[in-house]
Amino acid sequence: MMKQGYTMLRLILGDQLNAKHHWYQSTNPDVLYVIAELKQETDYVVHHQQKICAFFAAMENFAKALQQAGHEVLHLTLDDTESYTDLLQLIASLCEQYQCQGFEYQQPDEYRLSEQLSSLTLDGVTIQTTDTDHFLLPLTEIDQYLTAGKHNRMEHFYRAMRKRFNILMCEEKPEGGKWNFDQANRNKLKPTDIAAIPQPLMFTNDVSDITERLARHSISTIGFSPQYLLWPVSRKQSQALLEHFCRYLLPHFGRFQDAMTTHSDSAWSLYHARLSFALNAKMLHPMQVIQAAMNAYQQPNSEINIAQVEGFVRQILGWREFIRAVYWLNMPHYGENNTLSANRALPAFFWHGKTQMQCMSYAIKQSLEYSYAHHIQRLMVTGNFCLLTEIAPSEVEQWYLGIYIDAIEWVEKPNTLGMALFADGGIVATKPYAASGAYINKMSDYCASCHYDVKKKVGSDACPFNSLYWRFMAQHRVLLAKNPRVGMLFMHWDKLDDSEQAAIIAQAEHYLNDLDAL
Structure with a gap:
């Protein structure tokens, strides 16, 4: 049973489950901690169900642990918060309900939440922010x-x-x-x-x-x-x-x-x-x-x-x-970068994994099953595919942000826009992480059971990564040739005669015209 009034209301976000935070080193019956499930957080992208379940379950466990340690805690589910339009309305309502004199929150890791909370005003209530006591570099x-x-x-x-x-x-x-x-x-x-x-x-x-x-x-x-x-x-x-x-x-x-x-x-x-x-x-x-x-x-x-x-x-x-x-x-302008002017739509198979490309099918189906893929699957399989096919960065980012259990914007955005897509023009990576099927074949056994032949660049069963890779390199040659880590690769391309180059480009364009058919 909550008291009628508290001196301080403290907000705990779903990614701030730090039991060692300085807030909790002593108990104070006049401080009320709030941790809440909100549609604002479930709906800003379409999330993997396991991701939402993991956060909600961890939030509930954390609330129980704080209560057992002697803290005053209010844990709210979607049932409790459905009438609130957003986080700010919830905070304002709780501060009024519990007659709070102060409101305090930990610095959010995501820019959108930081901006939202910094815009909060409460009549007669002081507002303070503090560090999360988590990252090593302040x-x-x-x-x-x-x-x-x-x-x-x-x-x-x-x-x-x-x-x-x-x-x-x-x-x-x-x-x-x-x-x-x-x-x-x-x-x-x-x-x-x-x-x-x-x-x-x-x-x-x-x-x-x-x-x-x-x-x-x-x-x-x-x-x-x-x-x-x-x-x-x-x-x-x-x-x-x-x-x-x-x-x-x-x-x-x-x-x-x-x-x-x-x-x-x-x-x-x-x-x-x-x-x-x-x-x-x-x-x-x-x-x-x-x-x-x-x-x-x-x-x-x-x-x-x-x-x-x-x-x-x-x-x-x-x-x-x-x-x-x-x-x-x-931030905030980092997400606006699109150095390579990529603008294609994400293929439908990203939502079900039904593609004849074994590497893509396996990585996507695994992601759908576990809400997880390791860094090379994200960078050199799905990320590489999106880079080579010029998928719009915003679409790729929303997919990564939604599907992976560990995806929070501060870590997802630079990894997606910077590493996977080179959309930031080199702020994160020194070069685009573009690769043909040879890399995937070198690091995996995906290609052995694939519909496509990893050794072919052209033909109905040619590995899409091969022609798409060389088209990407040719398309962005002016930019890439300046890079000492990439420029030397054009020596191989230049050794091909015009008809071979044309056939590879035509093969890539054929695939690009109907990505959903791959």
Whole structure:
């Protein structure tokens, strides 16, 4: 039973489930914490049902944990908030209902929510904001490491973070003598490797009440609808997943970081940590994750070598912090970038996975089933396809933002617009990550059972990635030839005679005219 009045109302967003936040270090009966399900958050894009279920279940568990710790907590479901048009109306109503003198919120990670909350005015109520106590690099210090509107090398940023936090360092030098062991992390899975892939740790969280609630409120969703959710929805489950990763997966994490296969029940998870949802919802702290990996690496007789742990640390300490910095430095105009003038519609098979391209079918169907795909599937399969076929960045972004359980705008937007589509013109990446079918064949076994022939550029069964790749390169030659990492590839194209070039371009145009038929 809530009291009639509280001195302070504090808002907890669905991705602010940080039990170690300074708010919770002491209890105060005059402070009311509010965590609420809102249609505003379910409807800004069409989300995977598992994504909404995971956030809602984690929010409910977090509210219960705070209550058990002695805090005053108001947890509101869609049933409770259906009459409110948006978050601001809800806050205003609650402040009036509970006679609050102050309102406080943690800095949102998404620009849209930050702008929305910063526009809030409440008569007679003071408004304050505070940090989330989560990211390693404070927002106020980002511009000391990166410059807005230009390309900043992630490697430089990563090295600075290593030094700042003394991770994998021997005095002023990197442990192992090198900063980066990425060259050791590009192995394809052989049959013996596939047979040894561990089973993923999956949870059985009953979310039937949430799925029923979503249906009752007519929330549009995509993807497989679960009764039991395999993703962690509490701090305890998140810690268990972290421990499982360090014990069973980290020894081979980097080695097969870019690999893909269809020949395993664990093919969708492989050696990946799958901690991104727990991290992005803040059930885990990035330094907690890094230290767990470091502790496992430093154990006597550990099977984890420097290449494995460095590859993982780079993703958390380097890439994750870097992407967040790029996002905040370049918003709000970052999302308007479309350097390559891409404007095609997303093909229908992105919503059901029914395409004759084995790599695309597998990656999309996996995403629909698990709300998850690892970084190479996102970048070099679906992302590469959207890059080569010039799909409008806004359509690609909405798909990525909706379908993946870990997709929150601060991390999704730079990865999609910058890495996958090169729409930002090089703010994130030094070149477009365009590739023919040869790359996918090198890193996977997708091509062996595909309708299309990965070795062919032209013909009715020619791999679409091959002709689309060369058309893309020719189409954007003026831009790409200036790039030393790309320009040399045109030497191969220029060796083809005019008729061969024309046939490849015609093949690509044939595919582009009816992408849904692929």
